[in-house]
Amino acid sequence: METNRRQAAPVSVDVPLLSNQDVWMNIALIKQYHENMPRSQAEYIVLNALQRLDLTHIANKRNPSLTNEERFCVLLLRACMVRDALIMIDRPFKIIPHLQDINFIFKTLKKIDDFYATCHIYDYKWMADKYGEL
């Protein structure tokens, strides 16, 4: 139970990014705090991760200037920085309200599938249409 708690990595609008930190700092924070990873090493890992999602250009931006898609990707990458992350995506359509279906989220998860152990998506039953035939 304790191990699972340590691996828990939520992606949710209720767990926002720190607004006084750049994108890369928000993602690197987990590694720097829990693994005492030096700043340069953490920055390198984060920039590589952002590159996987073609988002290197947002590394020095802050939360308010991100689009919904960019914000979701940053929340996801931050969650992936947890060691053996058990990612829990909470109501993805609340993070990206204009999304028509789940494809964008699945594609993003696929690009970084080596970063996490498992991923669970939680949503209301009435949102089932958005998920299609899973």
Place this chain on the structure above:
Amino acid sequence: MLGYIIIIEENWLMNVLENIGRLEVKTANSFIDTISFARKVILRMFQYRTYNSAMRMVLINQIYFTSVQILPVFLLASIVLGSLLIGIVFQLLKQLGLTDYFGNVLMGLIVTELSPFFTVLFITLRSASAINTEMAVMKVNGEIKTLETFRIDVINYLLIPRIINGIVSLVLLSSLFSIVLMFSGILFSWVIFGISMDVYINILLNSANFSDMVIALIKCAVFGFFITLIPIRFGLRASHEFTSIPIVVSGGMVSVFTAIIIIEVLSLVTKLF
């Protein structure tokens, strides 16, 4: 009729006394809370594991924002205010025929008393208010909850770097202000008293009291500790509504200024013994 008036007056008196008592209890509780929280923070400051990579990065950023970014404005203010102060004090000493005491006045009053006071006011207005607002906004936005969710200790990550920064900045900037004042003193002592630089330095060295300097540095460190601790505590008291931000910020700033006065009085009492 008379009995009725007496009852009303007794009730009124009781209400006043109850209100005073309630205020006293509230103030005492708040004071005890702040002191016990300060104790907790000091203990954490001496733990090795507090100083991880993330905390160190925040500390460096904070020192940059508080001590380095402020330098041009602070230096300008120090030169203007310091020269004005030195000029007025030296002129007054000359008029009163107290020229022999100018070294004692410069070291005992201006360097050890006014420098820390001026610096703490400057840093409080610029950084303490910013820290108070920053914490309140983080609380309202749910960013504190984010840190807790990812098992990041709020005291280690947010509080300790800001408090260490407060201590370091206050000590360094106050010393800088003192240096600027002493350099202004060279000019004014030459213009007003006709004293050469060698004689001026000699007078300063003879007037310097080691214990006063140590008390001044300790006072700066205590100022730095409380002008960051109190705004953080008040900022974290914000609720989840934006309307709570101005309330906690104004409350925090009033408490910071009260703390400054208390520390100033305590340092004067310490000097007496």
